[in-house]
Amino acid sequence: MLVGAAFITASSLAYFDFDTLPAFVIEKLPVRFESLWLASLRVHVAAALLAFPLCLLLTTRSLQRRIVWHRRLGRIGGVLVLFALVPSGIVLAFDANGGGVVTAGFLVSAAIIAWFMVRGVLAARRHDAVSHRRAMRHVVGQMSVAVISRALLVGLDAIGVDPDLAYVVALW
Numbered sequence: 001m002l003v004g005a006a007f008i009t010a011s012s013l014a015y016f017d018f019d020t021l022p023a024f025v026i027e028k029l030p031v032r033f034e035s036l037w038l039a040s041l042r043v044h045v046a047a048a049l050l051a052f053p054l055c056l057l058l059t060t061r062s063l064q065r066r067i068v069w070h071r072r073l074g075r076i077g078g079v080l081v082l083f084a085l086v087p088s089g090i091v092l093a094f095d096a097n098g099g100g101v102v103t104a105g106f107l108v109s110a111a112i113i114a115w116f117m118v119r120g121v122l123a124a125r126r127h128d129a130v131s132h133r134r135a136m137r138h139v140v141g142q143m144s145v146a147v148i149s150r151a152l153l154v155g156l157d158a159i160g161v162d163p164d165l166a167y168v169v170a171l172w
Contacts, residue, residue, distance in 0.1 A: 004147030005052050012045045031095045040091035047084035048146065051077055055140050071124075078121055081139070086114045098167040105171040112142045145171070 014022040021029075031037045054077045057063055063070050093106035120135030149170040156166035 001056055001144055001147055002053060004151065005049075005056070008146065008150060009049050012049065015042055015045050028095060028097075036091060037095060040088040043084050044088035044092055047080045047088065048143075051080040051085050052143050052146065054080070055136070055143060059136070059140060074124070078117055081117050082114060086110045086117075096167075098164055098171070101168055102171050105168075109142055109145060113139055116142070 014020075015025070025038065025041070028037075054073060058070060058074055058077060063073070089106060089110050093103045093110065096102040096106055116135045116138035120132050120139060123129075123131035123135055152170035153166055156169060157163070161169070
């Protein structure tokens with residue numbers, strides 16, 4: 001997952017060159033509420049580039065044993081996910097490739113991530129480590145869809161699957 005996250009990071013840096021528009025953005029245009037969409041894209045990418053590796057790191061035994069660090073980094077991850085990643089993803093979902101089926105998939109994914117992040121935080125506050133771990137595994141598992149779907153898109157493109165169909169297959 002870390003290798004996949006690094007690949008996504010490398011391919012996403014172009015979104016932060018404010019002088020040029022990346023190919024992905026150009027092919028999406030025109031979109032409704034273009035300024036909001038572009039800002040949401042940048043917030044989403046930045047939050048994902050930080051939150052996913054951080055969440056992976058938080059699942060390691062080494063960091064779980066360092067309770068103070070785990071708590072501090074977990075709070076940062078929770079804030080990133082709940083107040084940046086999920087809301088920006090919801091905005092982006094409505095202009096996703098693949099139409100309504102993919103929009104629905106992204107909205108379901110956002111709901112799963114938000115629901116289990118809140119449940120995990122509440123469990124941690126109750127000192128219920130078992131429920132906290134279970135909820136956070138759901139969050140990390142759902143966030144890993146970004147890496148797995150990118151790998152599927154590359155593979156499906158390599159065998160010549162129609163991009164619109166590939167996008168639906170990769171998401172679901």
